[in-house]
Amino acid sequence: MTKAAVQLKADGPVEFIEVDVRPPGPGEVRVRMAAAGLCHTDVQALYGGVASMTMPPPAVAGHEGAGVVTEVGPGVLGPAVGDHVILSALGHDGTCEFCTDDHPSLCLRSLQLADPRTGNGPALSVDGTPVTPFGPLGTFTEETIVPAECAIAIDKAMPLDLACLIGCAVSTGVGAVRNRVTVRPGDHVAVLGCGGVGLNIVQAARRAGAGSVIAVDVSEEKLAAATAFGATHVIDARHVQVPDAVRAVTGPFGAHFTFESTGLTDCMVQAVSAIRPGGTAVLLGMAPSSSALALDNIADIILQEKVITGSLMGSGYSARDFPVLVREYLEGTLKLDELITRRRPLAEINEAIADLKSGTGLRTVFTF
Incomplete structure (x- = not known):
């Protein structure tokens, strides 16, 4: 069991409740979340506006996240247990028509990963009911299961509460x-x-x-x-x-x-x-x-x-771009600290959503 910010009813508030987490399946890793950023797209996914992003409840939003790998499923070559990772909402197979045409952000694998009905199914459940994640992620949870290719290993010197922003705001x-x-x-x-x-x-x-x-x-x-x-x-x-x-x-x-x-x-x-x-x-x-x-x-x-x-999402390739952005921050050439207006516990997600809707602040980061 772990706790997650779950929307139980369409257009309803998000509730911080206990959920079940299944073991990682083939090609997946378990990640203990350290931080997750709140993006306007998360609100659109929860409350409508973009049809392709609508998540039927129960649902967990969040696509900016960073944490530590605690378990790997069969067939995973990387990342490894103990690695610090930034989660990417885009996967890349490197072989589809779009990857080979230098448009990795349009990879057909990403479309497959974004459909919770494919692969090993949703990672979380509430009383036996599967929880719909945001694409292949759903970072508003203390612990989750994601495709290994969506967990990008980074330098452990990088603060994870800043690293999570690279997953969307920065890389985009x-x-x-x-x-x-x-x-x-x-x-x-x-x-x-x-x-x-x-x-x-x-x-x-x-x-x-x-x-x-x-x-x-x-x-x-x-x-x-x-x-x-x-x-x-x-x-x-x-x-x-x-x-x-x-x-x-x-x-x-x-x-x-x-x-x-x-x-x-x-x-x-x-x-x-x-x-x-x-x-x-x-x-x-x-x-x-x-x-x-x-x-x-x-x-x-x-x-x-x-x-x-x-x-x-920046028209890029996460496995290449995320480590570069981390290095630039550590070298002092990329601003990240100034992006965060407020750090909150995940239990305060509804207050954070209200701030975002009102235009208050720059970025809220949930820390675990």
Whole structure:
């Protein structure tokens, strides 16, 4: 038995209760969680909005997590018992059409792992009823079972309460800059939404040598944080037309790259409007499944050769990227401490969700 934050009824609160954990099966490992971050996507999974992420109750959310491997199932070559690991919501087989075409974040194995009906089945149960996890993970639990390929071994010198953020906020933001596009020295970059993902876009763009990094948000707290993470300019979107404000910094053509991390369609339209001819708008925020993107002038997209693209969790390869990000933190070149606004016990998950919905703070991390 262990304790987990379980949503027992659709749209209901999350309850911190005892659950059963099955042994690890073939290709799986047992992980004792040390920390888990709360992301907006977790709230969407629990309370709806993105159809492909909806979890029927009972359900355990969470896709940012770090811990220690305590047991391995048959056939596991790594990680080993005692390894410190960051959990990844994406698996990679390295052989499918997307992996070999250099799109590992689209690996077909990830789609299989995300379906709890496949493989060895859900790791947790309540009174004999299987608990639906978030994809292959569900990190809001003191102990869990995950596919071995989703547990990435890292340097034990890395604090696990910071390491968990690499599983989504950090890898998604930094990876979008490094893997999805190529930001060159001197390029103008605008970042719409400066939460956990957006701040990591800011610091990655600055480290890539961007000439200007323009942070856009409606929160003074988040704009101040963006400055600390390397933004050269900030825009309070409550008081201006964002594309015009971006061009006031970049000159009349606009940004080379915009990154949209809020999931709000109005912000996505602004991101497209703010790029220059030949520029790229990168969409990262998850919008509700029913959303449609209404662009004013499709002809401009064609005539100005603008690019609109998505980026899933940094468009990267977790086994390669996570250890690199850990090393950068340990070397002092990657900011992580400043991302955490508050550490809470998992029993306070409903309070943390309320903070997230209200826009309070940057990132909450649950510590075990």
